[in-house]
Amino acid sequence: MAGTLDFSPDDRYNAFITTCSTAPFSGGALAGIAVAVKDNISTAGIETTCGSRILEGYIPPYDAYVVELLRREGAAIVGKTNMDEFGMGSTTETSAFGPTKNPVDPSRVPGGSSGGSAAAVAAGLVPMALGSDTGGSIRCPAAFCGVVGLKPTYGRVSRYGLIAYASSLEQVGPMARTVEDVSRVMSVIARYDPRDATMFDRPYDHRPSADIGGLRVGIPGEYFGEGVDPRVAKKVRDAIGVIEDLGASTVPVSIPGMRYALAAYYVICTAEASSNIARFDGVRYGPAVDTRKSWHEAYQDIRQEKLGPEVRRRVMLGTFALSAGYAGRYYAKALGARQKIRQDFERAFRDVDVIAGPTMPTVAFPLGERTDPVSMYLSDILTAPANLAGIPAISVPCGRVDGLPVGLQLMGRQFEEERIIDAAYAYEQGVKA
Amino acid sequence: MVTESDIEHIAELADIGISRDEVPEFTRQFNAILEYFEILDTVEGESAPAGGITNAFRDDEPRPCLSQEAALANAGSTEDGFIKAPRVM
Numbered sequence: 001m002a003g004t005l006d007f008s009p010d011d012r013y014n015a016f017i018t019t020c021s022t023a024p025f026s027g028g029a030l031a032g033i034a035v036a037v038k039d040n041i042s043t044a045g046i047e048t049t050c051g052s053r054i055l056e057g058y059i060p061p062y063d064a065y066v067v068e069l070l071r072r073e074g075a076a077i078v079g080k081t082n083m084d085e086f087g088m089g090s091t092t093e094t095s096a097f098g099p100t101k102n103p104v105d106p107s108r109v110p111g112g113s114s115g116g117s118a119a120a121v122a123a124g125l126v127p128m129a130l131g132s133d134t135g136g137s138i139r140c141p142a143a144f145c146g147v148v149g150l151k152p153t154y155g156r157v158s159r160y161g162l163i164a165y166a167s168s169l170e171q172v173g174p175m176a177r178t179v180e181d182v183s184r185v186m187s188v189i190a191r192y193d194p195r196d197a198t199m200f201d202r203p204y205d206h207r208p209s210a211d212i213g214g215l216r217v218g219i220p221g222e223y224f225g226e227g228v229d230p231r232v233a234k235k236v237r238d239a240i241g242v243i244e245d246l247g248a249s250t251v252p253v254s255i256p257g258m259r260y261a262l263a264a265y266y267v268i269c270t271a272e273a274s275s276n277i278a279r280f281d282g283v284r285y286g287p288a289v290d291t292r293k294s295w296h297e298a299y300q301d302i303r304q305e306k307l308g309p310e311v312r313r314r315v316m317l318g319t320f321a322l323s324a325g326y327a328g329r330y331y332a333k334a335l336g337a338r339q340k341i342r343q344d345f346e347r348a349f350r351d352v353d354v355i356a357g358p359t360m361p362t363v364a365f366p367l368g369e370r371t372d373p374v375s376m377y378l379s380d381i382l383t384a385p386a387n388l389a390g391i392p393a394i395s396v397p398c399g400r401v402d403g404l405p406v407g408l409q410l411m412g413r414q415f416e417e418e419r420i421i422d423a424a425y426a427y428e429q430g431v432k433a
Numbered sequence: 434m435v436t437e438s439d440i441e442h443i444a445e446l447a448d449i450g451i452s453r454d455e456v457p458e459f460t461r462q463f464n465a466i467l468e469y470f471e472i473l474d475t476v477e478g479e480s481a482p483a484g485g486i487t488n489a490f491r492d493d494e495p496r497p498c499l500s501q502e503a504a505l506a507n508a509g510s511t512e513d514g515f516i517k518a519p520r521v522m
Contacts, residue, residue, distance in 0.1 A: 291518060
């Protein structure tokens with residue numbers, strides 16, 4: 001089975017930056033299925049911008065390994081989805097190509113930074129999509145748009161061809177309307193790739209099972225505390241009740257390092273970004289730099305003209321946090337906090353198999369509401385800890401507040417995607433029955 | 434606290450152009466973020482590398498890679514098969 005898929009969606013939510021009107025496909029596990037790919041994942045021959053003017057017109061000469069694997073299993077790559085510029089945002093509003101709207105309520109943000117992938121799935125334009133998650137960028141939009149999204153264990157999915165933002169935190173992962181489809185995509189993309197030196201050879205080959213008898217579910221108090229909308233917390237507690245009714249037991253756990261998590265996350269991701277974003281100099285790709293100017297002048301000018309304020313702010317913050325006299329106070333302390341958080345999770349996972357809480361502290365907020373960086377950063381408080389610890393985490397829809405979707409987040413031990421997928425699947429099937 | 438002249442210095446260090454009228458806003462936002470980072474002052478102890486992880490090395494042997502044509506395809510300015518860059522000196 002091979003052919004081409006015609007794809008001309010009604011993209012009223014601005015979910016796509018680029019669409020492919022005819023997408024070739026072949027035989028395989030995903031034969032002929034339309035898959036959308038976040039625009040920071042390289043696609044040979046298809047423009048890839050990272051939501052930034054500095055990569056406008058860039059046509060990657062090669063596929064990311066995850067894209068190669070999708071194509072090999074027959075998927076039709078139908079387009080590149082909108083995102084916060086270089087993944088830096090939680091709303092898809094920092095995209096240079098305009099914000100994506102939430103299909104559930106177009107006056108609200110879809111979440112971010114993989115907002116285009118979530119909206120494309122939620123609007124029914126594609127059944128499956130790839131996102132990337134640095135501090136919650138798959139799970140946040142999955143929760144806000146009412147779809148399922150998985151951030152894999154750090155090192156389980158190849159980052160080869162993922163345009164880097166914060167290399168020690170980010171992973172590519174699947175988004176879909178059902179847990180089963182998320183699991184199908186995961187079994188295609190989780191394959192060892194020696195070109196990503198941080199990879200482990202731990203392929204994912206699993207079919208979801210709703211049998212969760214005896215599962216021990218940890219409930220961290222920190223995930224239900226200050227800043228979490230009580231109505232969201234209530235929905236999530238109800239969902240955990242469903243999981244208990246299916247044979248699981250709950251155990252209180254504590255992640256005391258949560259109080260440092262967001263600050264540590266923002267120091268580390270901006271520090272890594274200050275180095276990763278340095279490659280966009282207008283010389284090797286993207287809009288041409290003026291070669292008559294001096295290096296520093298040309299470099300500063302093109303970055304001022306082509307990078308949005310949030311990207312420039314993060315590059316400056318990272319440069320500052322790594323600079324002489326401040327690296328000890330910020331970067332070294334952030335690494336120490338990261339280690340404590342990792343140890344907190346390790347300790348908790350001695351007593352429980354999965355940890356459950358809300359994905360986001362609130363439901364999707366109105367477009368244009370959070371313009372202040374700190375208030376935007378605060379929305380990552382419940383998702384960033386899993387990135388700091390490198391553990392897998394899934395968001396699965398668990399009801400609505402004021403008509404807007406709420407996400408249940410399930411976190412697992414490293415390389416135990418199978419377990420959180422089973423728990424999410426059991427919940428999904430349990431509420432459907 | 435960082436001042437407006439600190440912000441201009443950081444932008445220079447980072448090679449990020451910012452316009453004169455962006456400086457006050459960036460300064461205000463920077464200070465709000467740094468205030469939030471103060472919680473890190475309470476982190477005790479040093480970070481040690483995570484256990485069980487080793488460096489992934491490979492031999493430095495030539496392998497197939499992009500053709501010169503493909504490598505140059507996205508460059509804004511090329512000459513005689515090379516990428517043209519602004520002058521450094």
